[in-house]
Amino acid sequence: MAAPVVVVAETIYGGLTPASLECVEEARDVAESLATAVHVILPGHQTAALADELAAHGADRVTVIEHQALAQFSADGWLAAVAPVLKETRAVFTLAPDSGYGRSWLPRLSARWRIPLASACIRVKVTDEGYPEVFRVSHDGKLHERQIWARGTAVMVMLWPGVRGVGPALPGRPASVTVVEPELDPATFRDRTLRTVPPDPHDVDLTEAERIVSGGLGVGGPEGMALLQQLADELEAALGGTRVVADRGWLAADRFIGTTGKIVAPKLYLALGVSGAGQHVAGITGSETVIAVNTDRTAPLLKLADLGVVGDLHAVVPVLIRKLRTLRQAAQAAPAVRPALLDPVIRTPVAAAAGRPRDASAREALP
Amino acid sequence: MRLAVCLSLVPDPATIDVDPLTGEIDADRTLYIMDPADAAALELALRLRGEGDTVIALTVGPAAAEPVLREALAAGADGALRLWDESRSATKPAVTSLLLATALRNEGLPDLVFCGWRSLARGSGKIPALLGEYLDWPVVTDIARLEIQAARVHFHRRLARGDRSEGEVTMPAVLAIAADGVRLRYASLPQLMQACRTAIPMRDLPDLGLSPLDLSFPASTVHAVTPPRPRPRTIFIPDSSLSPHERIGQILSAGAAPKSNTVLEGSPDEVADAIIAFLQARGFLEQPA
Ligand SMILES: Cc1cc2nc3c(=O)[nH]c(=O)nc-3n(C[C@H](O)[C@H](O)[C@H](O)COP(=O)(O)OP(=O)(O)OC[C@H]3O[C@@H](n4cnc5c(N)ncnc54)[C@H](O)[C@@H]3O)c2cc1C
Numbered sequence: 001m002a003a004p005v006v007v008v009a010e011t012i013y014g015g016l017t018p019a020s021l022e023c024v025e026e027a028r029d030v031a032e033s034l035a036t037a038v039h040v041i042l043p044g045h046q047t048a049a050l051a052d053e054l055a056a057h058g059a060d061r062v063t064v065i066e067h068q069a070l071a072q073f074s075a076d077g078w079l080a081a082v083a084p085v086l087k088e089t090r091a092v093f094t095l096a097p098d099s100g101y102g103r104s105w106l107p108r109l110s111a112r113w114r115i116p117l118a119s120a121c122i123r124v125k126v127t128d129e130g131y132p133e134v135f136r137v138s139h140d141g142k143l144h145e146r147q148i149w150a151r152g153t154a155v156m157v158m159l160w161p162g163v164r165g166v167g168p169a170l171p172g173r174p175a176s177v178t179v180v181e182p183e184l185d186p187a188t189f190r191d192r193t194l195r196t197v198p199p200d201p202h203d204v205d206l207t208e209a210e211r212i213v214s215g216g217l218g219v220g221g222p223e224g225m226a227l228l229q230q231l232a233d234e235l236e237a238a239l240g241g242t243r244v245v246a247d248r249g250w251l252a253a254d255r256f257i258g259t260t261g262k263i264v265a266p267k268l269y270l271a272l273g274v275s276g277a278g279q280h281v282a283g284i285t286g287s288e289t290v291i292a293v294n295t296d297r298t299a300p301l302l303k304l305a306d307l308g309v310v311g312d313l314h315a316v317v318p319v320l321i322r323k324l325r326t327l328r329q330a331a332q333a334a335p336a337v338r339p340a341l342l343d344p345v346i347r348t349p350v351a352a353a354a355g356r357p358r359d360a361s362a363r364e365a366l367p
Numbered sequence: 368m369r370l371a372v373c374l375s376l377v378p379d380p381a382t383i384d385v386d387p388l389t390g391e392i393d394a395d396r397t398l399y400i401m402d403p404a405d406a407a408a409l410e411l412a413l414r415l416r417g418e419g420d421t422v423i424a425l426t427v428g429p430a431a432a433e434p435v436l437r438e439a440l441a442a443g444a445d446g447a448l449r450l451w452d453e454s455r456s457a458t459k460p461a462v463t464s465l466l467l468a469t470a471l472r473n474e475g476l477p478d479l480v481f482c483g484w485r486s487l488a489r490g491s492g493k494i495p496a497l498l499g500e501y502l503d504w505p506v507v508t509d510i511a512r513l514e515i516q517a518a519r520v521h522f523h524r525r526l527a528r529g530d531r532s533e534g535e536v537t538m539p540a541v542l543a544i545a546a547d548g549v550r551l552r553y554a555s556l557p558q559l560m561q562a563c564r565t566a567i568p569m570r571d572l573p574d575l576g577l578s579p580l581d582l583s584f585p586a587s588t589v590h591a592v593t594p595p596r597p598r599p600r601t602i603f604i605p606d607s608s609l610s611p612h613e614r615i616g617q618i619l620s621a622g623a624a625p626k627s628n629t630v631l632e633g634s635p636d637e638v639a640d641a642i643i644a645f646l647q648a649r650g651f652l653e654q655p656a
Contacts, residue, residue, distance in 0.1 A: 012530065019527065073532070075496075075506055098492070100484070100509030100524055100545070107496035108506075111461060114584070119491050123598055137595065138489045140380035143390060145489075146591040158492075161527055163598060190505035191536040199529025205547065208529040211651070235651070268651050289649055291642060297630070307645045308630035315635040316642075323639050324652075331653060 002036040003154075004061070006091035008082060009042045009054065010101055012196060016050055019097035019161035021057050026124055026164055027095050028058030033126050037061060039089055043081050045071035048179055055175035057166070064179045069186035072193040075104040080189075081182050083109055091154060093124065093132065098158035104191075110156050117156040118147055122163045136160075162265075201238045206255060211237035211268040212287075214257060216280075217244050218273015218294065218313055225250045227317050228272060234324040237268065242280050258283040272313040276301025293317075368420045369477035370412045372444070373467055373498070374405045375426060376435040377488040390593040401435045404483025406551040408544035411513065412481045413443050413552065421445040423477070425470060427463045433567055441554035441562035448474065449569045452582065460493045461584045467494075468501035469575045476502070478538050479520070484509050484545035495543035507536050508543040 005027040009020035027038045037060040042050060044065070051062040065081050078101075086094065086109065096102040098119050110117035122144070123135040132155045133148045149155055186192070199208065206212060213232035219225055225245070232239045239255065246256035257264055258280040265286030272293045274280065281304065284290065292305035293313050302308035309316065379400045384393040401409075412422045423446045424439035426432050436447035450466045452458070458466070471477065480502075485492035492508075499506030511531065512523040519535045525545050526532055536542075554562070572579065631641050646652045 012526065017527065072534075099527060100543075101526075103484075103492050103543075104496055104499075104506045104508040107460075107493040108500040110493075111497055111500045117493065119493055120485075135598075138592075139378065139383055139392075140487045140490070141595060142380055142383045142385055143392075144593050144595050145589050146593070147589050149588070190540070191507055191534065193524075193532045193534040196526070196530060196532045199531070204529040210528050235646075268646075268649075289651075291645065293638075297632075302630055303628060305628065305630075307642065308628065309638045309642065310630060310632040311635065311638050316638055319635045319639040320642060323643055327643070327652065327655075330655075 002034065003090045003092045004037045004039040005031040005034070005093045005095065006086065006089045007038065007040045007059070008086065008094065008096045008102070008106070009040050010097055010099060011042075011044050011047055011050065014047075016053055017097060017099070018166055019099060019159070021166045022161065022164040023095040023097055023159050024054055024057045024059055025167055026159060027093070030093055030124055030126060034092065036092070039063065039091070041065065041082060041085055041089075043070050043078060048177070051175060051177045053169065055173045056169035056171050059175045062175050062177045064177065066179050066181050067184050069184045069189070072196070073101050074186075074189040074192045075101075076189040076191055077184065077186065078105045079108060080184055084182070085180060087113070093154070094156040095124065096156075096158055098160050102158055106156060106158065115154050115156055116149060117158070119158040120160050121157050122160050124157050124159070201232065201236055204238050206238055206240050206257065206262040206264050209238035209264065209266050211235055212240045212257075212264060212266045212270070213237045214269060214271045214274055215239070215241040215245055215251065216271065216274030217242065219245065219250070220273075220314070222250050224273070224314070231317055231321055234321055234328070235268075235270070237270065240264070242274055242277075271301055271305070272317065274301055275299050276304060368417070368479070369475070370416060370420065370422045370479050370481065371471060371477040372405070372409045372412045372422060372424050372439070372481045373426070373494070374409065374424055374435045374439060375402045375483075375486050375488065376400070376428060376432045377402045377486050380487055385594045387594050390591065399434075401438050401551070402483050402486045402488070404485060404487075404544060407546040407549040408481040408483050408542075409439055409442065409444070410549050410551045411544055411546060415515065423448065423474075425450065425467060427451065427458055427466050436567050437562040437565070438554070440565055441558045442551055443558070447565070447567050449567055450575070451569060452572050452579075454579065459584060460491045460497055462582050464494050464497035465501055465577070465582060466575065468498055469577055470570055471502065473570075473575060476539065480539075480541045482541065482543050484543040495541050499541040502539075502541070504539050504541050505536050506541045506543070507534070509545040510542055511546050513542065
C-alpha cells in the first residue's frame with residue numbers, strides 16, 4: 001500500500017485541539033492528491049472515543065496510543081510513545097500542529113531520523129510534478145516562503161494553527177481504529193505537565209483572547225466600562241477598548257486595541273460605542289465574528305460588522321446582561337448534555353462557565 | 368549555577384520593507400535588533416542568577432552579529448562567545464544547534480540553557496528541541512514563567528488561545544522562553560562603554576573540533592520568498608434550520624458569503640434578543656433545548 005500521510009494529533013481537556021483537526025483536513029487534501037490514506041496517531045489516556053471525530057474530518061486509520069502516563073503532556077513521554085509508532089507508518093508526510101508541545105519533541109525525531117521538518121507552515125501540498133511543497137511564514141508574517149524537496153522525500157510539517165480553519169464534519173465516515181498500549185515508565189520522563197488551566201478572561205492577553213468585549217468613547221465614562229465588564233464576564237470575554245478610552249483612564253493602558261495598541265484576532269469581537277476609526281479597525285481585522293452597537297447608523301464599524309445594531313448601548317447592554325443571566329440560570333437548572341469527560345481530572349464548576357462548550361472549569365490531574 | 372543564553376540578531380520587523388513583486392527585503396532599510404524572545408530569555412536568566420552563579424551569552428553568526436553579545440554584556444552577562452563557520456553565509460537550525468551544543472560541551476556544560484521560543488527571522492522554533500537532542504537533555508518550550516524548586520525547574524507554559532499548563536523538568540535542561548511582557552533591563556552608560564571595549568572570543572569549526580561533514584544535513588530548497596498572501600479559510604457555517612428566529616435565518620443565509628453584514632434597529636429588547644440569537648447561531652452560546 002502507498003505510504004500514508006500521517007498526523008500526530010493533540011488533545012486538551014479531553015477533546016481534540018482545533019489545530020489537530022486542521023492538520024487532519026490538510027492531510028486529507030494531500031492524501032487525495034497522492035491517492036493514499038490519512039493515518040492519525042493519537043497519544044493520550046482514554047482518548048479512543050475521539051477516533052470518530054478524527055474520522056469525520058478525514059482520517060482513514062487511527063492509532064490510539066493509550067497509557068495512563070500520557071494523560072498529561074511530556075516531551076520525553078511523547079518521544080518514547082510516538083516514535084516507534086510513527087516510524088512504522090513510513091509516512092511520506094508527517095503533520096502536527098505548530099504548538100509548543102509539538103515543537104518540544106518532533107524536531108528531535110527529525111534530527112534523529114534525518115527527515116526535514118518545516119515549521120510555521122500555512123499550506124502543504126504535492127506539486128503537479130510530485131515534489132513535496134510547503135508554504136511557511138517567516139519574519140513575523142512579513143514574508144511567505146515556498147519550500148520544496150526532491151520527489152519522494154519524506155517530510156515533516158508543523159502547521160500554523162488557525163490558518164486553514166476547520167471544515168464541517170462528515171459524521172459516520174469510517175476509519176479503522178487500532179489501540180496500542182506501549183510499556184512506558186513515567187519515572188524516566190524528565191519533563192512532565194502537572195495541570196492545565198484555562199485562560200482567565202480578566203488577565204488573558206488580548207492577543208490571545210478568544211472573545212473580546214470592546215468599549216469606545218460611547219460608553220461615556222468609567223461606569224459605562226464597568227457595565228461592559230459585566231457583559232464581558234457574562235460572555236466569558238476579555239475587556240478591551242479604543243485608544244481614546246484608554247487615554248481617558250477608563251481602561252488599562254495595555255488593553256487598547258489598534259495599530260498603536262494590541263492587534264487582536266478573537267473569534268468574537270463585540271464593540272460598543274466604537275466608531276471604527278482606521279487605526280482601531282486595523283487592529284481587529286483578524287476577528288472572526290464582529291458585532292457592533294452604535295447610535296450612529298453611519299458609523300464605519302457598523303458596516304464592517306457581521307451584525308450591526310443601531311441603538312444606545314446604555315439601553316441595550318443592561319437588557320442583554322439580564323437576558324444572558326436568565327439563559328445561564330435556565331441552562332444550570334437543566335444542564336446541557338456534554339460529551340463524557342475523557343481526562344482523569346477533577347472539575348471544579350465555575351459559575352460563569354455555564355453555556356459554553358469548552359467551559360472554564362479548573363481541571364487538574366489526579367495525583 | 369551556570370546559565371547559558373542563546374541569542375540572535377534579527378531584522379526588526381518594523382523596518383522590513385518587502386518588494387511586493389520580488390518578495391525581496393530592502394536591505395538598506397533593515398535595522399537589526401536582539402530578538403525580543405531571546406532578550407526575554409536573557410532577562411529571565413539574569414533575574415535567576417544568584418550569588419556565585421554565571422550567565423554566559425552565545426550567538427551563532429558572523430562578526431556583524433557581535434552587537435547582540437555586547438548588548439548582553441552591557442545588560443550584565445558574565446561572558447560572551449560567538450560561534451561561526453566562515454565558509455557559510457547563513458546557517459540552518461540544525462547547524463546552529465549543533466554549533467551551540469558543541470561549544471557548550473567544550474566550554475563546560477551549564478545547568479540550564481535559555482533560548483527564545485521562536486525568532487523573528489525565519490522563525491523555525493526548532494532550535495531548543497534540536498539543542499536538547501544534541502545535548503541529550505530534556506526540553507521545555509513556550510515557557511511564560513519559571514522558578515527553581517529543589518533542583519527542578521517549575522514552569523508555566525503558554526498553550527494556544529490563553530490556556531496555560533504547569534509542569535516541571537529536571538536539570539540540566541533546555542528552556543525556550545515565551546515571556547511576552549518581559550523586557551531586557553536597561554544598561555547604564557558605563558556598562559555600555561565597557562561592553563564596547565570587551566574583546567569577544569570566537570570559535571570556528573576547527574576550534575570546536577567539527578568538520579564540515581558534521582554540518583551537512585539533507586538539502587531543502589527555498590524556492591521562492593513572497594509577500595504574504597493569505598490563504599482562504601475554511602469556516603464552519605451552522606445549519607440555518609437550527610435557528611430560532613426568522614431574522615437570524617436571514618443573517619445565516621447571508622452568512623453563506625464570507626462576511627455578512629446585517630444592520631438591525633429596534634427596541635433594546637428586540638436587539639438584545641437578536642444579539643443572543645446571533646451568538647447562539649454562531650456557537651458562542653449554547654442553543655436553547
Ligand atoms: C497616530 C494615531 C494612532 C492611533 N492609534 C489608535 C489605536 O491604536 N487604537 C485606537 O483605538 N485608536 C487609535 N487612534 C485614535 C483613532 O483615530 C480614533 O480616534 C479612536 O479609535 C476613536 O475611538 P472611539 O471609537 O472610542 O471614539 P469615537 O470615534 O468618538 O466614537 C465613539 C462612537 O460611539 C458612538 N456612541 C456614542 N454614544 C453612544 C451610545 N450611547 N451608544 C452607542 N454608541 C454610542 C458614537 O456614535 C461614535 O461612533 C489613533 C490616532 C492617531 C492619530
